[in-house]
Amino acid sequence: MASSPAFSSRIGFILAAAGSAVGVGNIWGFPTQAASNGGGAFLLVYLVMILALAYPMLVAELTIGRMRQRNPVEALRALSEKRFWRGFGALTGIVGLVILSLILSFYAIVSGWLLAFMFAPLAELMGFTAAAQWLTDFSVERNLSMMVVFLLLTIHVIRSGVTNGIERWSTRLMPLLFVLLIAMVIYILTLPGAGEGLKMYLTPDFSQVLEPNLIIRAMGQAFFSLSIGAACMMTYGAYLSKDENLPKTAGWVAGLDTSVAFLAGLLILPAMFAAQELGVVIYDDAGVLLSSDTLVFAVLPAMFDSMGSVGLWVAFAFFALMVIAAITSSISMLEAPVNALREETGQPRSQMAWVVGSTIGVTSALIIYNFEALFGLVITITTVYMQPLLGLTFGVLLTWVLRQNYLLKALQEGSPEIQKSMFWKIWPWYVKFVCPILILLVIWRG
Numbered sequence: 001m002a003s004s005p006a007f008s009s010r011i012g013f014i015l016a017a018a019g020s021a022v023g024v025g026n027i028w029g030f031p032t033q034a035a036s037n038g039g040g041a042f043l044l045v046y047l048v049m050i051l052a053l054a055y056p057m058l059v060a061e062l063t064i065g066r067m068r069q070r071n072p073v074e075a076l077r078a079l080s081e082k083r084f085w086r087g088f089g090a091l092t093g094i095v096g097l098v099i100l101s102l103i104l105s106f107y108a109i110v111s112g113w114l115l116a117f118m119f120a121p122l123a124e125l126m127g128f129t130a131a132a133q134w135l136t137d138f139s140v141e142r143n144l145s146m147m148v149v150f151l152l153l154t155i156h157v158i159r160s161g162v163t164n165g166i167e168r169w170s171t172r173l174m175p176l177l178f179v180l181l182i183a184m185v186i187y188i189l190t191l192p193g194a195g196e197g198l199k200m201y202l203t204p205d206f207s208q209v210l211e212p213n214l215i216i217r218a219m220g221q222a223f224f225s226l227s228i229g230a231a232c233m234m235t236y237g238a239y240l241s242k243d244e245n246l247p248k249t250a251g252w253v254a255g256l257d258t259s260v261a262f263l264a265g266l267l268i269l270p271a272m273f274a275a276q277e278l279g280v281v282i283y284d285d286a287g288v289l290l291s292s293d294t295l296v297f298a299v300l301p302a303m304f305d306s307m308g309s310v311g312l313w314v315a316f317a318f319f320a321l322m323v324i325a326a327i328t329s330s331i332s333m334l335e336a337p338v339n340a341l342r343e344e345t346g347q348p349r350s351q352m353a354w355v356v357g358s359t360i361g362v363t364s365a366l367i368i369y370n371f372e373a374l375f376g377l378v379i380t381i382t383t384v385y386m387q388p389l390l391g392l393t394f395g396v397l398l399t400w401v402l403r404q405n406y407l408l409k410a411l412q413e414g415s416p417e418i419q420k421s422m423f424w425k426i427w428p429w430y431v432k433f434v435c436p437i438l439i440l441l442v443i444w445r446g
Contacts, residue, residue: 005162005339006239012167014249015174017062017236018256019328021226022177024110027325028296030261031268033221036289037214040204043265045215049222050258053438056431057228057391059250060398065237066246067410071340072096072231075238076394079402089401092393096231097337099386101356103230104333105363106378108154111326112146113297118319121304121312136301143368148361154330155357158338159350162239166331173324174256180321181260185267187314193277194270201269216445223442224383226257229391232332235339245415247423260325268295275303296322334360385443392439399432 007013034042068078073093077086116135123132134142157165188194208214227233240249272282272295280302283289300318304311334357341352367374398407407428411418418424 006241007167007236008163009167010241010244010249012163012171013236013240013244014252014256016166016170016328016332017233017249017253018260019170019174020232020236020332021253021257021329022174022260022325023227023329024107024114024322024326025221025224026257026261027181027264027268027322030221030225031265032289032295033217034201034265035269035272035295037217038205038208038211039200039269040202041206041208041211042214042218043201043262044204045209045218046222046261047258049215049219050225050254052222053219053435054222054226054228055250055254056427056435057223057395057439058226058233058254059247059427060395060431060435061228061233061391062237062240062246062250063407063410064394064398065234066240066242066413067406069238069242071238071343072234072336073340074343075234076397079397085397085401089397092390092397093231093340095386096229096234096390096394097340099382099390100230100232100333101337101360102363102378103382103387104330105360106367106375106382107326107330107333108147108151108360108364109143109368109375111150111323111330112143112148114319114322114326115150116142116146117297117301118316118323121315121319125312140368143371144365147364147368150326150330151357151361151364153327154334155353157327157331158334158353158357161349162335166335169331170328173328177260177321177324177328178263180317180324181263181267184314184317184321185263185270188267188271188274191270191274191277193273193275195273196276197270197273198266200273201265213445216441219438220388220442220445223388223391223439225261226254227329227332229387229389229394230333231336231390234394235336236332238339242413246411247415247418247427249414268300271300271303275299275306278303278306280306388439388443392436392443395431395435395439399428404428 007016030046034046064075064079065072068075070078071093073090076089076093079089080086120132120135123135157169159165160168189198223229276282280299282299301315304315304318307314334353337356338349338352341347341356342349345352367378408419408424411424
């Protein structure tokens with residue numbers, strides 16, 4: 001049996017897990033959702049939903065992973081002694097890893113675009129105008145080559161292992177992400193028109209707060225924001241020391257992830273209104289956000305263009321920020337299937353990283369060559385339906401199938417006094433009864 005890898009420090013784990021959660025969804029998805037759903041009202045409901053849905057489910061996934069300190073297939077199988085539930089658990093783990101690999105296959109394409117848009121201003125500054133044009137034009141060649149570069153970067157980190165790869169890079173990239181994000185926010189807030197976006201973002205219209213669609217969207221965003229239902233957190237949970245207090249550590253991860261989403265809103269909403277001041281159209285006559293899905297590739301670059309030569313540096317910093325967010329997530333997405341294969345087959349990590357990485361690369365290439373038919377379809381199947389369904393199944397297995405005394409014992413490992421705490425009085429029944437209803441609402445309205 002291959003020994004389970006581990007993080008060497010609590011901060012290493014927290015930054016890696018927060019890095020897994022912090023992705024393009026935080027820096028692009030969350031602000032876009034906020035801009036489309038009333039700004040401050042969406043922010044307020046989102047913060048409530050992180051506490052009400054995402055955090056309890058994050059604790060559940062980390063707990064499953066840490067109990068056996070094995071990959072998701074083995075961890076879910078071990079939740080019961082009964083043959084049916086053992087088989088069901090193992091199957092759920094396999095489905096989770098397949099879905100995660102499919103998520104990475106489209107994520108690598110989007111991240112490739114971000115890489116291209118990061119390189120483009122550098123090419124422009126060096127006088128390679130044709131190259132800059134090629135990098136920002138949508139083409140099969142550009143999409144393929146940039147996807148490959150992004151996957152190679154991810155494979156490189158995973159081959160180095162948990163301590164020398166994931167932990168080392170997360171502890172470098174996450175602080176850099178915060179520095180870049182805060183610097184960008186400060187700069188954007190000095191631009192004309194930015195104040196309007198800031199006001200929209202930080203002033204909730206309370207009449208919108210109870211709007212059902214807004215609540216469901218905020219719930220979905222909170223769920224995806226923390227990588228719930230994708231087996232990443234379960235994998236990272238397996239690398240967490242038994243001495244760590246799980247609810248507290250999960251709180252740190254959720255807090256860091258939410259602060260990145262909050263800062264991204266402080267950056268993107270003011271940037272949109274600054275762009276509007278410069279003549280870029282962001283809302284139509286009916287007040288609906290235009291190009292919400294191309295906000296990052298159309299509206300913001302148009303703003304950077306209108307800023308002259310300084311705009312090239314701002315564009316580079318912005319897309320570097322996006323690439324860092326993308327790679328901290330892709331690392332965890334590749335790690336989960338790689339480690340599962342490493343443990344189940346006994347083959348070396350390096351070999352498994354190439355096997356899984358190449359398979360995902362081939363899948364990405366298939367999507368690129370059949371973009372119209374497959375890109376949206378893969379995103380919808382994996383993130384709108386399967387991810388919440390898997391999250392629901394993980395929670396059910398932990399609270400309905402596993403005996404409660406085992407669950408308590410698992411949480412007591414890093415927190416001996418937990419039985420007397422308010423957390424233990426609320427959390428198990430909350431994950432058992434309330435979270436499934438909330439997740440089913442997300443799927444139903446998805």
